[in-house]
Amino acid sequence: MTILKQKGFYYKLYSCLPIILLFISVLNEFDFNYLNLKFFSFNFPFILIFFFTLKDVKNFDYSLVFIAGLINDTVVGLPLGISSFSYIIICIATSYFRNITIRPNLTKDWFFFLFIISLINSINYTILTLFFSYDILLWSYLVNTFFTFLFYLIFLTIFRYYIKGLND
Amino acid sequence: MASSRDDFIIAIRSAFLKKSTQQKFSLLSLVFVSLFTLILSSYDFRIIKYIKIGISEIVYRSSFIVSIPENFIKNSFIEISDYSTFYSDYKKNKKELNSLKSNYVSSEIIQNENKELKELINDYVSSSNKVLAKIIVDHKSPFLKSIIINKGSKDNIKIGTNIYDQSYLVGRVIEVNFKTSRVLLLSDLNSNVPATIAPQNIQAIIRGNGTEYGQLKYIKEGIFDKFTVDSIVYTSGTGDIFKSGTPIGKLKIIKENKNPDYLVEFYSDFSQLKYVFAEIEFKNETQKSNQDTLEFNNEIKSTVDTKIKILEDELKIIEESNSKFLIENEKLKVQINSLNNDLSNFEKKNLDQKKIIDKLSTDEDELKFLRLNLQHSHKCRKTIFNIKGFLVNTPEYKECILSKGKN
Incomplete structure (x- = not known):
């Protein structure tokens, strides 16, 4: 990594990687479901935002997260502002969690993540059905929450390598 | 208890308001902005509409470009899975193609017929x-x-x-x-x-x-x-x-x-x-498609409407008379059936009577023969004195009796 630091541009690019990944994921809405499994979907931006805001990574700007939310709404076709609201709620939750945590613990983080995504998906479901009269299947939200919760551990391992590389 | 509540409040306040060096906006302000946007979009505000259109124009293109690598992976995956089912698909498609070819002709006929009927009903085609x-x-x-x-x-x-x-x-x-x-x-x-x-x-x-x-x-x-x-x-x-x-x-x-x-x-x-x-x-x-002025358009529209109305009325009358004819037809059918039954009964009766008449006529012939037999039997019967006569009960004898003994 010292090589990266010497080469300014590459280091900057490396440090901006999470936010670039966030924008790519909202523009592309990663699916990974090539086998067309009926009960499979997960929310990658939730995992990404939760992890990097919890770790307070440099260059992970809240305003960019907000813009990513707006893009996600446009791509998915949701009412403008709902994803931004969800993403900012994650940021607030992680900020609060960071403040009250003295000794970080993986299990605690993981279950706090489950609580937050459940809360956000509930709020989203309520807003979409009550105020925008969308017909949404509740089980699809539940499945999404479950798989997002499970996939957190997998992506956590990958992101840790990234953090390690950034700190070295 | 009080200290823990204080800690919670401090942590919450810090989460909402504290802005680290790299952050440009506090989270509280961003929450307000997103909520404000959401409320405006729920009321379908014009500004939000324009913002959305603006973002869409850029985002959809960018999204297409960004999706290229994933689409490539997805397409490769589909292609590979397609190869595995290639032969069965080919057989299935061949079978389907044959049936479709036969269906195509009839479908084309139906389409043309449908078009004609639509023209007849509405006077315009979509x-x-x-x-x-x-x-x-x-x-x-x-x-x-x-x-x-x-x-x-x-x-x-x-x-x-x-x-x-x-x-x-x-x-x-x-x-x-x-x-x-x-x-x-x-x-x-x-x-x-x-x-x-x-x-x-x-x-x-x-x-x-x-x-x-x-x-x-x-x-x-x-x-x-x-x-x-x-x-x-x-x-x-x-x-x-x-x-x-x-x-x-x-x-x-x-x-x-x-x-x-x-x-x-x-x-x-x-x-x-x-x-x-x-x-x-x-x-x-279909009629008078080149209208320039709105007035002329309206006039044409009204004539077309009247025409449609007349046609509809005509259709209604035809339908009514049709239904009447149908009822009448049914009645006539019933009548024909009953008449046919009568006819068959009469025929049967006629046949019976004919049989009786036939029987009667044979009886009458018999009677005539017997009467003549009494009178002319001596002339026709074969005896020692009448060698030219015939044996009784032979057809020649009967003929002789009927011709009154003239051989």
Whole structure:
């Protein structure tokens, strides 16, 4: 990594990687479901935002997260502002969690993540059905929450390598 | 207790208001902005609309570019899986092609007939232009099933424009930008299509359920028994949202429980769409199509309306007289049947009488013979003195008696 630091541009690019990944994921809405499994979907931006805001990574700007939310709404076709609201709620939750945590613990983080995504998906479901009269299947939200919760551990391992590389 | 509450408040305040060096905005302000945007979009504010259109124009293009690598992986995966089923698919397609070829001819005849009939009824035909559109964004959101196409208001696409994959219905446009549009797929939960199920001719609503199948809704109870597998489902045109007669899919009956599920298997595979057709409709009057002024237009419209009204009245009269004729026809049929019965009875009677007459006439002949026999038997009977006579009970003897003994 010292090589990266010497080469300014590459280091900057490396440090901006999470936010670039966030924008790519909202523009592309990663699916990974090539086998067309009926009960499979997960929310990658939730995992990404939760992890990097919890770790307070440099260059992970809240305003960019907000813009990513707006893009996600446009791509998915949701009412403008709902994803931004969800993403900012994650940021607030992680900020609060960071403040009250003295000794970080993986299990605690993981279950706090489950609580937050459940809360956000509930709020989203309520807003979409009550105020925008969308017909949404509740089980699809539940499945999404479950798989997002499970996939957190997998992506956590990958992101840790990234953090390690950034700190070295 | 008090200290823990204080800690909580401090932590919350810090989370909302504290801005680290790299952050440009506090989270509280961003929450307010997102809530404000959400409220404005719920009231469909014009500013939000324009912002959304602006973002859409940039984002859809960017999304198309960003999706290239994932689409490449996806397509490679599909291609590989296609190769594994290549031979069976080829056989199936060949069989299907043969049946389609035979269907094509009859379908063309029906189409022409339909066009003629429509012209007769309405005096105008609805002609349409199908515009080829490319799908630039196809995100499989677990909640919303929609696609983005590269045609917008610039290409005369409007909200509600029907979208097809070849001749199969795919969905309709729900959002129009200048160069792009969003299409709500039939598989989406918010999609409802009025449809007809053939050959039973049952009306229903096809609703998406987020999967590759549609659900039948609002069907009278007890009518389900009439359904058969592979019944064809096509648009009925009710509500004027979708054009009538467009194929949607075929009926599928899944018997997992006691009560079988009736689903519609869409003809088009929405996950494999690359290009679609957007139908831009315009109505074309067959008579006097070149009208320049609005006044003249109205005049023509009124004459056309009157003509339609006259034709409708005429149709009504024809229908009424037709029904009368039908009733009369039925009555006559009954009458003919009863007359036929009478005739057969008479014939039978006649035959019986003829038999009796025949019998009587034979009796009369016998009587005549006996009478003549009494008078002329000595002349015809063969005796020692009358050698020229005949033996009794022979035909010659009978003939002799009838001719009064003249041999």
